[in-house]
Amino acid sequence: MHFTKMHGIGNDFVMVNCLGADGPALLAEAQKHAVLLCDRKFGVGGDGVIALLPGQAGAFKMRMFNPDGSEAEMCGSGIRCFAKFLFDRGLMHGQSEISVETGAGLLHLQITAGPDGKAEMVRVDMGEPVLKPSQIPTVLSEGDAPIINAPLVLGDLTLGVTAVSMGNPHAVTFVGDVQSYPVESVGPQVEHHPAFPRRTNTEFIQVVSGREIIFRVWERGAGATLACGTGACAAVVACVLNGKTGREVLVHLPGGDLEIDWSEADNHVYMTGPAAEVFEGELLFSAP
Numbered sequence: 001m002h003f004t005k006m007h008g009i010g011n012d013f014v015m016v017n018c019l020g021a022d023g024p025a026l027l028a029e030a031q032k033h034a035v036l037l038c039d040r041k042f043g044v045g046g047d048g049v050i051a052l053l054p055g056q057a058g059a060f061k062m063r064m065f066n067p068d069g070s071e072a073e074m075c076g077s078g079i080r081c082f083a084k085f086l087f088d089r090g091l092m093h094g095q096s097e098i099s100v101e102t103g104a105g106l107l108h109l110q111i112t113a114g115p116d117g118k119a120e121m122v123r124v125d126m127g128e129p130v131l132k133p134s135q136i137p138t139v140l141s142e143g144d145a146p147i148i149n150a151p152l153v154l155g156d157l158t159l160g161v162t163a164v165s166m167g168n169p170h171a172v173t174f175v176g177d178v179q180s181y182p183v184e185s186v187g188p189q190v191e192h193h194p195a196f197p198r199r200t201n202t203e204f205i206q207v208v209s210g211r212e213i214i215f216r217v218w219e220r221g222a223g224a225t226l227a228c229g230t231g232a233c234a235a236v237v238a239c240v241l242n243g244k245t246g247r248e249v250l251v252h253l254p255g256g257d258l259e260i261d262w263s264e265a266d267n268h269v270y271m272t273g274p275a276a277e278v279f280e281g282e283l284l285f286s287a288p
């Protein structure tokens with residue numbers, strides 16, 4: 001299997017191009033071997049596998065598999081890598097804008113090329129955040145009202161969580177000092193809490209100012225990662241809902257920065273950030 005290793009500020013992926021005649025077979029292999037592909041010791045290494053597929057509503061479709069083999073509806077860092085892959089290989093026919101089918105619907109994105117003519121920054125219209133609990137999905141509270149700073153009990157610890165879907169589920173918590181926060185022990189407890197029937201990504205946020213936050217994440221099916229695009233969007237939505245920041249926020253993630261803008265005009269969340277290609281390779285299957 002031919003693959004391309006890419007990352008968005010350190011959130012790294014094994015990209016598999018399934019556009020050719022052998023696409024359906026490659027997709028099946030990529031899904032079946034997602035755990036091995038993501039394994040940093042026995043495989044290639046990544047926070048997920050991204051499959052590049054032909055679309056129906058748009059020209060291209062993205063599917064994403066987590067390191068535990070589960071499929072995610074959406075992937076914010078992955079879609080920037082996806083866009084760079086298309087642009088750099090001439091699959092956008094010189095255009096700088098395109099729409100991509102995802103589990104969060106048809107998303108429009110815009111590329112800015114660097115001095116080498118290759119894609120450098122990608123601005124993605126991530127669509128409208130979903131706040132209705134049943135659609136996130138979460139059963140943390142009944143009814144249709146958004147869940148804003150609601151108590152989530154984890155034994156002796158009670159978090160205040162704000163629940164947001166950007167296609168995939170997120171639970172956002174505000175903390176004092178995010179660098180010293182025990183993300184690795186609290187994160188998995190939130191991920192697997194019964195209030196989230198499809199599990200959840202979990203973000204821990206320190207507010208610096210009305211336009212700047214520091215972000216750490218525990219990802220569903222992946223664990224602690226250096227960045228999460230959908231998580232950064234969900235975090236800014238949570239900041240606005242809790243009166244912590246304005247709608248345009250610079251998000252400092254462990255692997256770098258993203259600019260997030262929850263537009264008042266159309267209620268869409270816009271994410272701007274880089275994407276990079278690292279190497280190409282060939283996977284030699286030894287697994288049965």
Ligand code: ZDP
Binds near residue numbers: 219227
């Ligand atoms: O929703 C999930 O199961 C996530 N682990 C998917 C990956 C999200 C990602 N980190 C992002 O950038 O949005 C890729």
